[in-house]
Amino acid sequence: MGDHGPAKGFGRWLFTTNHKDIGSMYLWFSFAMFLLGGVFALVIRAELFQPGLQLVEPEFFNQMTTMHGLVMVFGAVMPAFVGLANWLIPMMVGAPDMALPRMNNWSFWILPFAFAMLASTLFMEGGGPNFGWTFYAPLSTTYAPPSVTYFIFAIHIMGASSIMGSINIIATILNMRAPGMTLMKMPLFVWTWLITAYLLIAVMPVLAGCVTMMLMDIHFGTSFFSAAGGGDPVLFQHVFWFFGHPEVYIMILPAFGVASAIIPTFARKPLFGYASMVYATASIAFLSFIVWAHHMFTVGMPIAGELFFMYATMLIAVPTGVKVFNWVTTMFRGSMTFETPMLFAIAFVILFTIGGFSGLMLAIAPADFQYHDTYFVVAHFHYVLVPGAIFSIFAAVYYWLPKWCGNMYDERLGKAHFWLSFVGLNVTFFPMHFVGLAGMPRRIPDYALQFADFNQIASMGAFLFGFSQVFFLFIVIKTIRGGQKATDEVWDNPEGLEWTVPSPAPYHTFTTPPAVK
């Protein structure tokens, strides 16, 4: 039974319990969401191209900033990493499939419904969510458009999907490793995902609680977040960021795993400091639970709270630094080549580190009073998320795509995609540091004249970056449809069980567990 193929037609995708099929669906879905969120971003950048209101009204602009954030975080980045986990974790640990294949199907298939519901709010009377992806109460409760209820339901479904996905990943990693694959022999991508899955299980219920309290406030007369009814608007922010800060690590830890797989391959040298990478990841995950209020330095916390969250946040720089130093040392005295995955991985290390620097600056509470809610913050989190999460996903796709579909991508096109994205990204987001420091608040549809020049540059970069991703779609489709056949190893002596199976990987792999030395 080891080599029976997939079912035919639409039923294959609807009823599949195969980790590779589900992984592919996650990846395609997340790419669709990436384009949708990108269109929203381009609406924002087009409006901000010049001072004045040209294309959209402020009301619609706010819907765009909100939907851009929600779609990118919950629709693009998170499902893409779950897709990678689905494809790779069973092959990396030598398992035949995920531990809970039917739940795997379910956790994917509820996502399109969640996002269809979320996107449909844009067509509702009163418009879609317009209160920012952080949806601070009471703007998102008492003052929200009626469509907020759909938003809450959509968040619940996304949360359920994430929780099911992470239970599945944990069960697979802990129970289905091939004999001999001890925890400290697992590839770092598996390690980072194991830790990420625990973060997800810990915080998605908190988000669910948060939106449920909103629902109660809106429809059932409670006052969790309403000062007039004895509630507390600041409580919302504490609950939200207790979810929100681990959430940003959920979006970056698997990226660390991807970089840790790719850099050693192209440096032709084992990863430096494997054990310290694992411990650093675990420390970052732990710290992520005790730093949430650094998003709230201006809410007027007591000074003791302010100091605690400042110190704890600064501490994150230590394990993050360890990771960066390890990658650099892995490259040091290697024998490097610069294929597309490596280019994306190197850009990831450099630009993510720049995002880390601005993060360290933001941790300094007195200075944060000037940075808070400005474009400096926008620049910061786009530097950690775009070249961080998104670039690592690109790197992963180029790195493993030959294994998935059996064909090599076109190296020249891949490199062109890299350089277009690299230039576009920096032209878009680097000037945001400047306008932010010069005093431009975030989430405004129109701005004072002194911010005009850098905004114009940022908008041009955004369109370049946006259209480069259509090019990426073209490259991927071209590779799937044909091209030079990939070898089983694909790269020059890469490490990992996934390279021991044929390219393309058969529909079922490791039905008998491999031996791990």
Added chain:
Amino acid sequence: MRLIAKQLANKLFLVLSQALMLPALLATSARAAAASDSAVDEAQRWGLNMTEGVTAVSREVYDLHMLIFWICVWIGVIVFGIMFYSMIMHRKSAGVIPAKFHESTIVELAWTIIPAIILVAMAFPATTTLIKIYDSSEADLDIKIVGYQWKWQYEYLGEDVSFFSNLSTPRDEIYGLAPKGEHYLLEVDEPLVIPVNKKVRFLITANDVLHAWWVPDLAVKRDAIPGYINDAWTIVEEPGIYRGQCAELCGKEHGFMPIVVKAMEETDYNDWIAGKKQEAAELKAAMSQTFTMKELYARGEQVYQANCVACHGAAGEGGLGPSLVGTGIVTGPIDAHIDVMVNGVAGNAVMPVFGNQLNNIDLASVITFKRNAWGNNMGDQLQPVDILTFKKNQ
């Protein structure tokens, strides 16, 4: 619903067509920018860095910012330096045989401990400054700041002076129908006035949603939160005009509620506050006066522009709020109209309760204005005393 879908499609089409025409657009906008250069030149173009500001605290914050910035730059130079050295020297194409090492306890300990030491060193000045910022005791003057959708109210505690501060940039400038002025979007009808070299304490709260009061030159940013009073303080050293904006998303007009602080010598400030008190006394006297239709209409138009236009539109056509042309309460019984203005609308948080935001003259005139503008032609009018009677009777 279908209308909204159509609007949405139109907008997306506009955006995409603009995207496709980007090069052409660029040329035109460069020319447009050159045309309005006189205005833009005045503003600081290409501003790169945080302002040093005009207070001791703002300079300290700036120094902290620069210190941590340079620390990051140096770490970056070292780390990226090693990285680029490797990328240049350790290439396969240069025939390098890869080394085999993959751990070193000493090195790993070093790059854990050294950054930790740098961070501790950084924490000291940050803590000192934070303690200073939090010490709002012994202020010379207290000003209560209340954030509203979408304006600021300033109340000088113990002085009986209180007023609202609204964006004064004309909507024509925003919609590109008039050239933009030097302080586009950073100008208000009535600025906050404070004396220099005095410790001014701000007590900040909000009436509806969250806002944040931010003036970069003072390095003061505090969230305005309903049910909370946050404090912050400043001692401005030089007279001048300092501009800022709301820094917390507060709904549709979030980008249009600027802050302007005018710092004056103490004597000028005293004159100003005396003038304000005089004004308040005159206003009180005016409450019992009778105004002509013309006076009410003219004043009402101003009040409308400052308070209503964001939701009900420049010609009363509606938007976030309902249309005011020939519809509903505007052409219904006048008492119901007063009720909505004074008490808001039950179950609708978006319509403000203007009873405590506008004085009786303004309420009377804006209601009169709305009932007679845009072809409503109701012909009726209100006097301030009518509002007073209404408030008393409810």
